[in-house]
Amino acid sequence: MKKILFIFFTLLITQSALANQPVDWQLGFQKAASESMKEIVSFHNNLLLPIIIAISVFVLFLMLYACVRFRASANPNPSKRTHNVTVEVLWTLIPCLILIVMAVPSFKILYKQDTIPKADLTIKAIGYQWYWGYEYPDENIIFDSYMIETKDLKPDQPRLLAVDNEVVVPVDKVVKVLITANDVLHAWALPSFGVKRDAVPGRINETWFKAEKVGTYYGQCSELCGIKHAFMPITVKVVSEDEYEEWLSEARVKFAKEVNEDDKLKIASN
Numbered sequence: 001m002k003k004i005l006f007i008f009f010t011l012l013i014t015q016s017a018l019a020n021q022p023v024d025w026q027l028g029f030q031k032a033a034s035e036s037m038k039e040i041v042s043f044h045n046n047l048l049l050p051i052i053i054a055i056s057v058f059v060l061f062l063m064l065y066a067c068v069r070f071r072a073s074a075n076p077n078p079s080k081r082t083h084n085v086t087v088e089v090l091w092t093l094i095p096c097l098i099l100i101v102m103a104v105p106s107f108k109i110l111y112k113q114d115t116i117p118k119a120d121l122t123i124k125a126i127g128y129q130w131y132w133g134y135e136y137p138d139e140n141i142i143f144d145s146y147m148i149e150t151k152d153l154k155p156d157q158p159r160l161l162a163v164d165n166e167v168v169v170p171v172d173k174v175v176k177v178l179i180t181a182n183d184v185l186h187a188w189a190l191p192s193f194g195v196k197r198d199a200v201p202g203r204i205n206e207t208w209f210k211a212e213k214v215g216t217y218y219g220q221c222s223e224l225c226g227i228k229h230a231f232m233p234i235t236v237k238v239v240s241e242d243e244y245e246e247w248l249s250e251a252r253v254k255f256a257k258e259v260n261e262d263d264k265l266k267i268a269s270n
């Protein structure tokens with residue numbers, strides 16, 4: 001009983017705290033940070049949960065009713081009935097209707113996620129065994145993103161989720177993500193943005209998100225990709241427009257993909 005109460009109260013507390021990473025005793029989703037995740041959460045909370053609860057309660061009621069009503073002591077001569085057309089039609093039709101009621105809004109959300117609005121910036125995520133590589137194709141930026149080992153963590157960095165080089169994006173901008181892999185299947189997933197796409201070698205998948213709040217968001221590779229599958233996390237830092245520009249100017253130098261002619265001369269003369 002104590003344990004149940006503990007779970008209940010931690011659930012209440014974690015619901016109010018900003019959770020952009022998994023938390024202890026978490027039930028349900030991480031806090032939504034994008035429009036599409038809000039839609040997913042509301043679809044789950046307002047439609048799926050009530051349906052699941054109603055079905056469970058109904059089945060439980062039927063089981064209890066059958067146990068009492070048809071118990072051996074009250075029915076010395078058991079009924080020989082085998083068919084009832086009305087009941088059979090009903091238990092086929094009603095589940096079909098329930099499925100349609102769930103499918104319509106579900107497809108609506110899926111198609112909305114699949115239609116990419118005009119992007120403000122594009123990033124490319126490449127899955128490797130076992131880390132992520134990122135490119136900003138329009139900015140001549142390329143870098144790798146490795147998990148930070150537990151012994152090297154700073155106090156504010158979550159274990160198995162923090163990385164050395166984070167993806168940095170501006171807040172309230174449409175970010176298009178091109179996703180691919182270089183060796184085996186991986187998947188780029190960020191729960192608070194409602195984003196999850198497979199990274200397939202030789203093929204580019206697309207997705208998008210628009211982060212509504214500044215913060216650091218954590219995700220993980222979500223396709224079993226080998227022995228260190230659990231150790232290739234994804235960190236996205238959502239910052240203000242100005243901070244993003246500042247980061248860009250540093251990153252263009254630090255993570256330059258192609259060194260231009262002037263720089264080549266400088267390097268050669270050193």
Ligand SMILES: [Cu+2]
Binds near residue numbers: 221
């Ligand atoms: Cu992976």
